[in-house]
Amino acid sequence: MAAQLDELDRKILGELQLDSSQSLDEIARKVGSSKTPVWNRIRRMREQGVITRQTAILDAEALGLEACFFVLIRTSEHEAEWQRKFLKTLRDRPEVLEAHRLAGDIDYILKVRVRNARAYDQFYQALISEVKIYNVTALLSMEEIKSTTVLPL
Amino acid sequence: MAAQLDELDRKILGELQLDSSQSLDEIARKVGSSKTPVWNRIRRMREQGVITRQTAILDAEALGLEACFFVLIRTSEHEAEWQRKFLKTLRDRPEVLEAHRLAGDIDYILKVRVRNARAYDQFYQALISEVKIYNVTALLSMEEIKSTTVLPL
DNA sequence: CATGAAATAACCGTAGG
DNA sequence: CCTACGGTTATTTCATG
Numbered sequence: 223m224a225a226q227l228d229e230l231d232r233k234i235l236g237e238l239q240l241d242s243s244q245s246l247d248e249i250a251r252k253v254g255s256s257k258t259p260v261w262n263r264i265r266r267m268r269e270q271g272v273i274t275r276q277t278a279i280l281d282a283e284a285l286g287l288e289a290c291f292f293v294l295i296r297t298s299e300h301e302a303e304w305q306r307k308f309l310k311t312l313r314d315r316p317e318v319l320e321a322h323r324l325a326g327d328i329d330y331i332l333k334v335r336v337r338n339a340r341a342y343d344q345f346y347q348a349l350i351s352e353v354k355i356y357n358v359t360a361l362l363s364m365e366e367i368k369s370t371t372v373l374p375l
Numbered sequence: 376m377a378a379q380l381d382e383l384d385r386k387i388l389g390e391l392q393l394d395s396s397q398s399l400d401e402i403a404r405k406v407g408s409s410k411t412p413v414w415n416r417i418r419r420m421r422e423q424g425v426i427t428r429q430t431a432i433l434d435a436e437a438l439g440l441e442a443c444f445f446v447l448i449r450t451s452e453h454e455a456e457w458q459r460k461f462l463k464t465l466r467d468r469p470e471v472l473e474a475h476r477l478a479g480d481i482d483y484i485l486k487v488r489v490r491n492a493r494a495y496d497q498f499y500q501a502l503i504s505e506v507k508i509y510n511v512t513a514l515l516s517m518e519e520i521k522s523t524t525v526l527p528l
Numbered sequence: 529c530a531t532g533a534a535a536t537a538a539c540c541g542t543a544g545g
Numbered sequence: 546c547c548t549a550c551g552g553t554t555a556t557t558t559c560a561t562g
Contacts, residue, residue: 224439238431242395245537256548261539274432278391280526284425286377287526290475292445292484309520316527320486321520322443328514331445333473335526361481367462367474371524373433373440373488374469398556412529414558 225270230255231263232375235272238264239372242276279371287335290366291342295330296357308353317345378425383408384416385528388425391417392525395429432524440488443519444495448483449510461506470498 227235233253237244244252250260267273282290299305312321312332320333336342342360349355380388386406390397397405403413420426435443452458465474465485473486489495495513502508 224441225437227438235431235433239433241429242431243429246539247537257538258540258549259547262546270437271434272437274434276394276396276429276431277524278388278395278429279427279524280388280392281424281427282526284378284423285380285526285528288377292475292477313521316525318521319524319526320522322445322516323518323520324445325515325517330520331514331516361484362478363475363484364478365476367476367483368466368471369473371430371432371472372469373435373438373472375438399558400556409530410557411531411559415529 225267225272227267227272230259231267234260234263235267236375238273282335286337289336289338289342290363291332291334291336292361292363293330293332293334293346294328294359294361295332295355296327297329297354298356299354304353311349311352315345315349317341378420378423380420380425383412384420387413387416388420389528391426435488439490442489442491442495443516444485444487444489445514445516446483446485446487446499447481447512447514448485448508449480450482450507451509452507457506464502464505468498468502470494 230253234249237249237252246257246261246264250257253260264273282288297304297308308330309321312318317334317336318332319335320331322331323329324331334342334345336345339362346358346360350358383406387402390402390405399410399414399417403409406413417426435441450457450461461483462474465471470487470489471485472488473484475484476482477484487495487498489498492515499511499513503511
């Protein structure tokens with residue numbers, strides 16, 4: 223699964239993570255190469271799936287999404303049908319930005335971005351009405367110290 | 376803080392979140408407008424800070440970053456100096472993708488992406504040697520059900 | 529907001545090391 | 546696999562009505 227990347231590939235990825243709107247010439251100059259190899263490598267990494275997509279990162283506060291919760295979920299249900307429905311609910315809900323199945327006594331963790339605490343409660347009520355859940359703990363973020371999509375290379 | 380955005384602004388943001396490499400013409404066509412207004416609105420939203428930056432999303436697995444942990448931290452220290460050092464450590468560490476200060480009995484939550492469990496342990500040892508921490512719980516992700524940068528508009 | 533023109537950049541060859 | 550160059554097309558950027 224892990225692609226074999228050399229130092230130049232990593233430098234290119236670093237630049238694209240910092241600012242993907244840079245021109246090929248600019249990236250080439252910064253990584254100490256030229257346009258053609260940079261272009262070929264970017265194309266190759268796209269095809270390999272190393273580069274997933276290109277996106278605009280928006281400011282959640284500026285959009286009025288002022289509340290962020292991490293939700294710890296324990297469930298007693300482990301049937302395939304229950305899980306299928308639960309996962310579909312998470313994927314369909316746009317306020318769920320992250321969802322992971324965990325090892326250990328907590329089964330799932332979610333990251334949820336909403337307008338305010340009231341909107342979180344609406345999400346929570348909708349969630350527990352759709353699928354049976356044993357125990358839920360919501361952790362309210364007071365301050366986003368760091369939030370990045372930049373992966374270490 | 377929250378910017379006032381109309382329906383067209385939101386549609387444009389939606390397109391940029393889905394794929395920021397689309398041309399202005401393409402975006403304009405999809406949102407039912409034309410090039411000039413779309414361009415002016417994007418520029419305005421950049422200046423306002425609604426659009427933070429443009430980035431390439433990479434596949435962590437393809438880069439060999441196969442382990443993801445959520446780390447729950449309790450501390451007894453609440454001095455300014457301790458906190459300053461703790462936050463600096465988190466910001467400086469590239470494997471820390473998210474860090475939030477929380478309300479309630481858990482003080483902080485981190486999301487950490489590393490090569491494997493061994494690399495997490497190295498991170499953990501480095502962290503507790505740099506700052507005094509009362510209690511740490513690491514939750515290991517078994518499956519990334521969802522992970523998106525797309526905010527609901 | 530529309531039109532369109534000028535500058536810039538992407539894309540994709542080819543040749544040569 | 547790299548550099549270097551060009552040429553076509555696409556796109557951005559901005560002036561003007």
